[in-house]
Amino acid sequence: DAGVIQSPRHEVTEMGQEVTLRCKPISGHNSLFWYRQTMMRGLELLIYFNNNVPIDDSGMPEDRFSAKMPNASFSTLKIQPSEPRDSAVYFCASSFLEGQQPQHFGDGTRLSIL
Amino acid sequence: AQKITQTQPGMFVQEKEAVTLDCTYDTSDPSYGLFWYKQPSSGEMIFLIYQGSYDQQNATEGRYSLNFQKARKSANLVISASQLGDSAMYFCAMTLYSSASKIIFGSGTRLSIRP
Numbered sequence: 001d002a003g004v005i006q007s008p009r010h011e012v013t014e015m016g017q018e019v020t021l022r023c024k025p026i027s028g029h030n031s032l033f034w035y036r037q038t039m040m041r042g043l044e045l046l047i048y049f050n051n052n053v054p055i056d057d058s059g060m061p062e063d064r065f066s067a068k069m070p071n072a073s074f075s076t077l078k079i080q081p082s083e084p085r086d087s088a089v090y091f092c093a094s095s096f097l098e099g100q101q102p103q104h105f106g107d108g109t110r111l112s113i114l
Numbered sequence: 115a116q117k118i119t120q121t122q123p124g125m126f127v128q129e130k131e132a133v134t135l136d137c138t139y140d141t142s143d144p145s146y147g148l149f150w151y152k153q154p155s156s157g158e159m160i161f162l163i164y165q166g167s168y169d170q171q172n173a174t175e176g177r178y179s180l181n182f183q184k185a186r187k188s189a190n191l192v193i194s195a196s197q198l199g200d201s202a203m204y205f206c207a208m209t210l211y212s213s214a215s216k217i218i219f220g221s222g223t224r225l226s227i228r229p
Contacts, residue, residue: 033217043205043219056216089157101209102149103217105159 002026006092006106014114018080021109024073025094033103034067034077035091043091049075050097082113116141118206118220126226127196134181135191135223137206145211148189150180153222154202162204165189193225201227 005024013019025032033048047057049069057067064083069075079086089110093103117140127133139148150162165173165180173180181190193200206220 042221045216048216091159093159101147102161102164104161105151107158110157 004092004094004104004106006090006109008109009107010110010112012112012114013082015083016081017113018078019082019086019111019113021077021090021092021111023075023077023092023106025075025092026104027073028096029094029104030072030097031095031103032069032075033091033093033095034075035093036088037091037108038088046077084113087111087113116143116208116210116218118208118218120206120220120223122223123221124224124226126228128228129198130195132192132194133196133200133225135193135204135206135225137189137191137220139187139189139206139208141187141208141210143210143212147209148180148182149207149209149217150178150189150191151205151207151219152200152202153205154199159205163191196227198227198229201225 007022030051034046035043037043046059047067048055052069065079067077089108091105091108093105095101095103119138121136146167148165152160152162163173163175163178163180165182172182177194179192181192203222203224205222207217209217
């Protein structure tokens with residue numbers, strides 16, 4: 001079975017540009033999570049969705065960040081405009097909503113904002 | 115407030131020795147799950163093992179076992195017969211039944227296996 005698929009794997013862009021990260025969760029999973037990982041702050045939960053509905057976006061750092069989940073098999077995390085401090089590895093993860101199920105992570109997108 | 119604490123930022127262990135990575139948690143929710151993840155230098159997050167708060171027996175998965183002590187609120191990961199490939203960052207995590215699948219992660223322990 002395919003795992004969580006994220007694209008792109010790497011993104012290098014100049015500050016001020018719009019960045020869109022994409023995620024395809026594991027088929028059948030009904031919870032989806034976006035995380036950011038940096039050396040300074042570790043792993044931070046940005047937002048998560050249950051059944052395509054955003055449940056908690058309190059981790060989204062600023063209005064420059066937005067996330068959508070138009071259907072059960074696709075989600076995007078957008079940064080507009082991007083800043084150098086947004087440089088990090090962004091992970092998408094998915095799980096079953098029912099019970100305490102483990103989250104399965106994608107390979108991450110390594111984002112560098114110059 | 116819910117919290118996961120990993121007090122060992124880094125550990126060095128000789129190959130083939132057993133290693134215990136510490137994790138304590140804090141929650142007043144009676145129903146929760148505890149997880150361990152491995153993050154090698156390549157960056158991916160790999161799910162290792164799960165323990166439910168109502169499970170009577172400690173979870174085991176191959177060389178991994180979870181030493182679950184509910185009264186002490188600890189969920190230590192034990193790796194038996196360590197291998198060079200076990201060198202990685204290890205994260206302890208908790209999910210609460212009441213939070214609808216949200217997971218709280220600890221700060222991680224970097225494990226280095228010496229040949």
